[in-house]
Amino acid sequence: MLKKWFLSHNAVLGIITTKSTTPKFNNPLLHQYFSFPISLTRFCTTTTHPFAVSYLVNNFGFSTESTLKAFNNKQVFETNKDTIVGLIRYSRSFTFYPYHFLEANINLMVDFDVSDSTIARLLQKRPSIFGSKDLIMSLEEVKCLGFDASTTTFGTALMTKQCMSKILWDKKVDVFKKWGWSDEDVIRVFRCQPSLMLASIDKINLVMSFWVNQLGWDFLALTKCPLMFGYSLHKRIIPRASVLQFLFMKGLREKNASLVSPFTYSENLFLNKCVFSFKEESDYLLKLYEEKMKLANTKENIGMPSTKCVIY
Template sequence: MSYSFCKKQICCRFGTMISPSYSKGLRFLQTHSLISLALRYVSSIARNDESFTVSYLINSCGLSPESALSVSKKVQLKNNPTQPDSVLNFFKNHGFSKTQIRKIVERMPRLLLYKAEKTLLPKFQFFYSRGIPSSDLSVVLSSNPAVLRYNLDNCIIPYFNSYKDFTRRDYSEIFLAYKDCSAILTRNFQSIVAPNVALLRQHGVPDSNIMTELVRNPIKFTLNHDKFRTTVEEVEKLGFNPLKGHFLAALQVLMQISKSKWERKLNVFKEWGWSDEDFDIAFEKFPKCMTLSEHNIIKKMNFFVNTMDWESSFVARHPSALGYSLGKRIIPRYSVLQVLLSKGFIKKLTSEKFLIISEKDFLASFVTPYEDLHLLKLYKEKMSLEN
């Protein structure tokens, strides 16, 4: 068969004639089809990876379907369990429970993409070298794994040492403080914390109080310096003595509560009969009364006033009672004393001391001497009911 060429037509085999314009369209369609096919292929791979990720998070990490779907948007695992398995095994080998591993994955899923021996192991070895036990590592890192994504030499080690040298506390105390405040090991101490510490010293707060709070509640010291200064001045205006511990407690409260929440909680106390003077007395003695939720305040005031028959003003003058758990302490202990009161062994409750004493002392004073009344059983029953 012979082939002939011309400007208008292209002669193909079997005598089929195709115009040049049609040939261009055909090439476009062929190219478009290849692109579509490629896109479908890539999309199929993505769907497979997404499906694998969700399945892996559920079956290997213990996440709920809802949580797995949410977490899968933050990390995409290839259709191969080798890499994430190595990370899960690493945590298991270092004493982490299934629940703790699940929490870590939920909080920081990209850890599943890390090379455990190269990236995670050196950090664990550093913590171990500072005397931090694996039990503390598992508890703290499952609550706050953020430090694991930071560079060991440029960040973790210098910040850890800086914080320890400044507070003069053990490494284990510093690490436990990190649980609630990532800044300890992930941010520059000198530029953030040191200026706020210097300000407290200028206002007469003792170093011993500052160092204790730096470990117990370090997050307050990471506040913007201007806001920190303003809040310190507000605490002074409220009449708190910088030499006493309540100064820093009040500082913590004012930092974490907005003005609108403050007003709402103040109104709740006033609805229970507190005057402005009552509130001033209560807040000065126990600033943390303002960290309770409105619901919590109502429940406790209701129990103290309507069940225990305390005057509202009595609670204001003994506000530490508000700090105890209603279910774990107040109700169980009150139930025991009610039995003793009904039997004539004690007089009407006019003191909050039964709440303040330790459990050991409470049992020794009000439970053990009265074995025939089966008070220990009542005490435990009330605790189990309320928890």
């Protein structure tokens, strides 16, 4: 874990970058943790001094001259990709929140043993977290759910909790319970895959309805593959389910075989395992799969939400 000062200092120092790979500073620690250069010019907010320049001058004692040289691509050093992309893409976060407020929240994460890579990723994906006034409550809540602060899943869980009100969270839990999951199931699966709760209520209902009502499959099987709620229903779930249904119907797939594993395969692996490996049926299976994919593209183009899975 980097020291607090080093992390917060270099997270901001990182905004002085260019496409060059020549480092401005010869600090081995800097090179170990920060190694991706990106242009600073997108930070320009005024016609005199860009915001990033003023920020470095006012908060870190850089001279205006040296900072402007760096801004004009004359002096460079490398920085962590996730951190720098986040700072560039969401530079408004620095405008909205005072430096000391941002630094305090970064240091708070360090106190909770959140890894530097997770902090960098959060700066990229959800920088508003660092402007939160109740960050400590979210950190404690996520930790109480059993997440290890040093892991990447902790960051995803924190991001999920921060971007969702308690009311919305409870509504999603109720939807899962409506389809047969228990409170314990929801928490257990969330620990395994925190992005589960980022799925919309409509998406949860669509996937569950198709899985349970259309396919007649066990709703608890989905607890073993929460990624299913992030997959495209029409382009991934329905085409593959059509193939699997045919295989079950013909007795070509064992009844105790995993229902969810084939949905996690890459397309090539899925076709090799579930289509081409059945030589006598492969032509029909491929046609079935391709027709479902074609139908998915058609429905997507005209906005049709149908979830019917018909084998003929």
